[in-house]
Amino acid sequence: MRKLQEQSTQDGDTPISDLEITLRVLGKRSGYIRGLGYGSRLKHSSATEFPNEETERLRQQITKLEEFKTTTTTQLEELKAMIQSLMPQQTNTSNQPPPHSSSTS
Known part of the structure; x- marks a missing residue:
């Protein structure tokens, strides 16, 4: 992640945001929940179980x-x-x- 950030600043381009770097590194299927941040995960069992x-x-x-x-x-x-x-x-x-x-x- 840091290499991507350093490369973007060395090339003279506009710096890449943390979110964009994370998306490039982790990809779209990394398990994070968009809008809730990285590390937040849904519990699979609570989403499918009845009370x-x-x-x-x-x-x-x-x-x-x-x-x-x-x-x-x-x-x-x-x-x-x-x-x-x-x-x-x-x-x-x-x-x-x-x-x-x-x-x-």
Whole structure:
């Protein structure tokens, strides 16, 4: 960094700023955060993690939904069984003639 600064002043050009020298030396992907300075870094985990309360709330919601799914599946199976048991009765009554009324005219 100092060599770059010395070279720019020896050549008679306008001195290179510290920021420009740092960018030349470190490059664009050095891990520093523009606007916060060199040495400041974002924590990778905090940027992607939910707060504990939010995580717990989502877990509880998942548990409730799984319980609802189990209950609904059980009810569906019971209804299917009930429909299957009523189907033979339906076919037996449809083969019989309708009852006649015994009224006299």
